[in-house]
Amino acid sequence: KAGVTQTPRYLIKTRGQQVTLSCSPISGHRSVSWYQQTPGQGLQFLFEYFSETQRNKGNFPGRFSGRQFSNSRSEMNVSTLELGDSALYLCASSIWSETEAFFGQGTRLTVV
Amino acid sequence: GQQVMQIPQYQHVQEGEDFTTYCNSSTTLSNIQWYKQRPGGHPVFLIQLVKSGEVKKQKRLTFQFGEAKKNSSLHITATQTTDVGTYFCAGPDQSGNTPLVFGKGTRLSVIA
Numbered sequence: 001k002a003g004v005t006q007t008p009r010y011l012i013k014t015r016g017q018q019v020t021l022s023c024s025p026i027s028g029h030r031s032v033s034w035y036q037q038t039p040g041q042g043l044q045f046l047f048e049y050f051s052e053t054q055r056n057k058g059n060f061p062g063r064f065s066g067r068q069f070s071n072s073r074s075e076m077n078v079s080t081l082e083l084g085d086s087a088l089y090l091c092a093s094s095i096w097s098e099t100e101a102f103f104g105q106g107t108r109l110t111v112v
Numbered sequence: 113g114q115q116v117m118q119i120p121q122y123q124h125v126q127e128g129e130d131f132t133t134y135c136n137s138s139t140t141l142s143n144i145q146w147y148k149q150r151p152g153g154h155p156v157f158l159i160q161l162v163k164s165g166e167v168k169k170q171k172r173l174t175f176q177f178g179e180a181k182k183n184s185s186l187h188i189t190a191t192q193t194t195d196v197g198t199y200f201c202a203g204p205d206q207s208g209n210t211p212l213v214f215g216k217g218t219r220l221s222v223i224a
Contacts, residue, residue: 031211033210033211033212041216042200042214042215042216042217043155043200043214045210045211045214048210048211055211056208056209056210056211058210090154090155092155094211097204097211097212098142098143098204098211098212099160100145100157100160101145101147101155101157101202101211101212102157103147103154103155103156104154105153105154106154
């Protein structure tokens with residue numbers, strides 16, 4: 001079956017702009033989580049969506065937001081981009097929250 | 113909050129040597145999961161352990177879950193260059209604040 005698909009794979013944005021990233025989970029998976037990964041910082045949890053509802057949110061400013069659609073596809077949005085937002089953004093889908101997570105290839109965002 | 117610690121942070125080994133990474137949780141876990149991320153790639157699920165004292169093997173990789181279900185280890189026998197990457201452990205967040213709590217990972221380098 002198809003894996004987790006994230007688009008776009010690479011993005012270059014200017015400070016102050018906003019960006020929307022997309023994630024299509026594995027069919028049948030209802031939980032979608034987003035992580036930010038920067039060198040040396042591991043996986044920083046952003047938020048989790050389950051059946052279109054945000055279940056959890058990590059310690060990130062309000063500039064980071066997301067949503068999930070009825071087909072389980074999810075988007076995350078970052079407004080007023082800062083240089084420090086440059087990172088690899090990973091989406092992970094799972095059947096339930098605590099079960100194994102399947103990651104997409106990520107979107108590498110560079111803010112200049 | 114719940115913390116998952118991994119040691120060592122980095123490990124450099126000669127090809128053919130063994131490698132072990134350790135994972136310790138501040139709370140008892142219902143399960144422990146291991147992931148591998150190759151350089152430039154995304155985390156890939158390796159295995160999940162559920163039972164106290166459980167040991168599972170995948171070819172040269174041996175995974176153990178501690179009796180108290182608070183620690184785990186991954187041992188690689190006779191490392192190969194294909195083992196290069198960062199190994200993460202993760203466990204369900206007992207507080208429910210996140211779906212999974214990830215360790216910061218152990219980066220393995222293999223010198224041929």
